[in-house]
Amino acid sequence: MPDWYTLTVVGIVILAVVVVIVRFRINPVIALALGAAAIGLLTGLGPVDTVTTMTRGFGDVMMEAGLLIAWGVLIGAMLNEMGAITRLVESLLRVFGRRGVPYALGLSFATYLQTIFVDAMIVIAAPLARRIAPRLGKAGTGIMAATFAISLEVGIVMMVPGFAAVALAGLLGVPLGIMLLGGLAVVVPTVILSILVVSTVFRLGFWKPESDEQRLISDGGEEGAAQEAAQGVGSARSVGGDHGDRSTTSVATVAGATTPQGTRDPATVPLIVLFGPMLAALALIAAQAVLTVLEVEVPAMQFLGNPVIALLLAVIATGLVGRATIGTPRVERSLVRGFQDGGQIFVLTGVGGALAAVIAEGDLGTILQGYFQATTVAPLLVVWVMAAVLHIAVGSVTLSAITAAGILGPVAATIGLDPLLIALAAGAGALFCIHVTSNTFWLLQSFLGQSVRGALKSVTFGVSVASVIALGMTLVLSLFVG
Template identity: 25%
Template sequence: MPILLTFFAILALVLLVAFVKLDTFISFILIAIALGFATGMEIPAIGKSIQTGIGGTLGDLILIIGFGAMLGKLVAESGAAQRITDALINVFGEKYLQWGLALAGFIIGIPLFYNAGFIIVVPLIFTIAASTKLPLLYVGIPMLSALSVAHGFLPPHPSPAAIALQLKADVGQTLIYGIIISIPAIAIAGPIFGRTLKKYKPQIDGNLFVIKDIPKEKQPTLGISLLVALMPVFLLTFSSFTKKYFPDSQLIKLVSEPYIGMLISLLLAMYLLGIRQGDSIKTVSKQLEEAFKSSAGILLIIGGAGALKQILKDSGTSDYIGQQLQGLDINPLILGWTIAAVLRLCVGSATVAGLTAVGILAPLIQNQVGIKPELMVLSIGAGSLLFSHLNDGGFWLFKEYFNLSIKDTIKTWSVMETIVSVVGLIGVLILNLFV
């Protein structure tokens, strides 16, 4: 019965989000309340679970995502993203242009949320395609595949960061493993797959691609741009190693907290990309305020998913499902990928798919011996990227900006996302043999 109730709850969530078009956060709360009633919970207990779920899920995450959004805003507005892209194009040249763009997309994608990153890199893609006379998708897919990989695999992006905290995974190790499996995923879905897309020649409305053009003399230097964009990676990976060797150091423990790493990165960006470039504190603060507003919707979705997860836990549903799933003769990493993939196909949102999957799987994962939670984070993240189609906002963003038909968008964008997802799972399974 609990499994059937969970199935109907997820089905109802899909209907509310994908077909009724109700706000995702409200949909999560309604389904959480309904599932609480259906499983026999008392009204005060339902309210308590929802409050605990939202508070416990957002906790540190609101700081990580908030600081991450602010950092991404400064990287975009200062011209640092443009500087990185231009430099890598010069280094790789036209022959290896796709690889340079994939690397640029990956570096830019670390601090920038997906939609923000998309809006930033698309005009760059268009400019590069026009100047080199190369096919648009041949140039664009490597960059966009890298953005998608960062979105699905790497903290401090919302979904992998939230899943890591739910599973008590080490965020630094998750980032390290994520970078390892990102390399083949980007290579195959980006430059290699992109070479097959030269036949697509969409006619683009140039008015869509208006970007704030920052003269080179006003852009930060390449060294500063790379330092700021990659600082979260440096701090998270460094602290992941050092805390093992200095377990009693209070300073190392402090810096090892992901939100502290993001705060340090943000403070550095405020100075190097703002104040040092001639902006006043007031101007920089205004940019940060706008950035945090843009992350509010993501935070609400994550909070709503936390509420549903807590209802599943407090009603005993998660424990029951975990016990039943333990009897299945299937690798938990494959199971995590599969559940997230099915939810992705139904709901569309990678974030919703990943967070809903972890709520279902948490008891099973916690009781498994030999499965690293960091790899489960990546497995679920990979599954949540599978086959973006008509119910995903990213699908329509790509379709409209690149002026493709629905059929051609499926043959390009959807296939690219599927390659990222499948290669990501294969990478996780191989990595599991060695760590």
């Protein structure tokens, strides 16, 4: 078929997927599946091969990422139940002080706390953020809101164990350890520079408390009201209303809970014990990635450093810590919630893989190769722009990142572009212009006492700054990864 025909079909189908999600409120999973089928049929793949390719693509991605997503969800659910996040934020404030705490919080949220559901993280940490904000000056509310938005969203798509980062790695065949190291190289400077830029702009007068702040929805009943509102917002949205990646989780009421006989009060357990299993798993994965790069083979590390095994051990160890602190019944309840929340994550990831497989089966990669120069810069810009446009239209960080990576991923091998760079560029683009279609936008607007105008500054502007900086960091990384 002519090149123009294939390009036109893919473009029209992707546009149609966006329209049916935004205009007709069709679930993104269904829309993506229909889009994959349409591309296969219209580009001559045939009915049988289209279905076979979609099924294979779904299975291939789930084989790479399915268990990893499950382990991350379960670890996050148990840590949430043990009240570990609240204690961590309080500790960071004591250690780093008022000026340093936004950076400490931002790096924590963007890296090792990515197993926690975003909505739950906001609800749990928002009261503490409101206590910190006045200590940061007149722009404190805006700075804290931007810190939350930047770090949580950047972590989702660029940092293992963030759900979308794991999904992108599986979709593009990037070893999870390499994705962790590459993500770390981009995420850390992106979070620090973004918070610095936004904080400076806000302090120079861009943030106006009189118009950018409003009375908190939880005034007079902070914790309970926040939880009720979070559950109300979450139940009203569809899978694609936020990132298409994380559903609202019930937040455990740690304060005031009775300590089961034979267990310890979680507040007396050192934080390193609560987070130790997860940190150890990430260290094992990173160590094995380094050994792989150095071409050193250590059989024991090849087993223990495999992400599936490392995170499985973390699930078991976190569960044992949970049983000793909050008791078996509460640990089991948290696991049930984790499995419930993980269902839509699995399906969205798999269907994204089905779409990518159908596109890869055709000749789109060969066609696009002719339009790209033999450089890593132009393709990465194309990936970033495509993900950004999709996100502005759909409002789903994960969906836009997966779609952009799936479309252009097949081109990577033909032009010698490392799939890691495609994943990072897609993640960076998907962060651009988070707005009113995002559940995170409304949660931060409500729980941190912002007006809609204020949220547009802290969330939309703040994360867009991070999107551009992340693209720059990815381009810098491309000079060393090839």
